[in-house]
Amino acid sequence: xxxxTDLVAAAQAALEKAYAPYSNFRVxxxxxxxxxxxxxxxxxxxxxxxxxxCAERSAVFVAVAAEGAGLRIKAxxxxxxxxxxxxxxxACRQVIAELGGPDCRVLYRSREGIEERALKDLLPDAFSYxxxxxxxxxxx
Ligand SMILES: [Zn+2]
Numbered sequence: 304x305x306x307x308t309d310l311v312a313a314a315q316a317a318l319e320k321a322y323a324p325y326s327n328f329r330v331x332x333x334x335x336x337x338x339x340x341x342x343x344x345x346x347x348x349x350x351x352x353x354x355x356x357c358a359e360r361s362a363v364f365v366a367v368a369a370e371g372a373g374l375r376i377k378a379x380x381x382x383x384x385x386x387x388x389x390x391x392x393x394a395c396r397q398v399i400a401e402l403g404g405p406d407c408r409v410l411y412r413s414r415e416g417i418e419e420r421a422l423k424d425l426l427p428d429a430f431s432y433x434x435x436x437x438x439x440x441x442x443x
Contacts, residue, residue, distance in 0.1 A: 307378060307410055310335055311417060314382035314410075317343035317358065321384075324348065330389070332358035334366055334379040334403075342366035359395035363402060376403035380410040388414050390425065400429035 310333050317331030325348050333343040344361025359381060367374050379399060383389045390411045391399065399407055405423035412418070422429075 307335075307380060307408075307419070310341060310378060310380040311382065311410060313341050313343050314358075314380040317345045317362070318382050318384050319345075321345040321358070322347045325350070325352070329384040330358035331382045332362040332379060334362050335377045336366055336370060337375040337377055338370060340366075340369070342369060357392060357395050359391050360398050363398050367402070374402050376407050378408040378410065379403070381412075383412065386412060388412050390420075393426070396422065396426040397429060400426055400431075405429070 313333030314331045317333055318329040319331070321329035321331065323329050323346055330346040331343060333341055335341050342362050342365045344358050344363070344365050346356065346358045347361060348355045359379060362379065363376070366376070376399060381389065381391060390413070391409065399409065399422055403422055405421065407422040408419055409422055409425055410417055410419050
């Protein structure tokens with residue numbers, strides 16, 4: 304995990320940009336793409352609360368905008384202010400699963416300190432849309 308100290312620091316720095324006037328719960332996230340590039344994001348709240356976007360998804364969307372559909376996430380770190388135990392919400396776990404896969408490493412604060420878990424442990428049996436090829440009609 305020592306190699307991920309930069310990722311945790313980037314998540315911590317990202318929360319400084321958070322727009323959280325309603326909850327005052329600032330969150331930052333930073334991910335490392337397979338390319339090696341680190342992308343970060345913060346939570347962005349809205350007075351219409353349902354439109355609020357989490358830091359994790361903000362970071363993922365920034366990364367996709369930069370690298371395109373081929374983005375693969377190796378690891379993602381989450382930091383919060385106040386620094387309380389906080390793992391990614393279900394929606395973010397699903398988004399991370401889509402572009403990081405089951406072995407993507409997730410770092411977040413637990414009661415014991417910074418914890419690292421594989422995405423598959425946080426979201427077993429993630430939703431996956433893999434359309435099967437339809438059989439072509441028999442020729443006549
Ligand atoms: Zn979330």
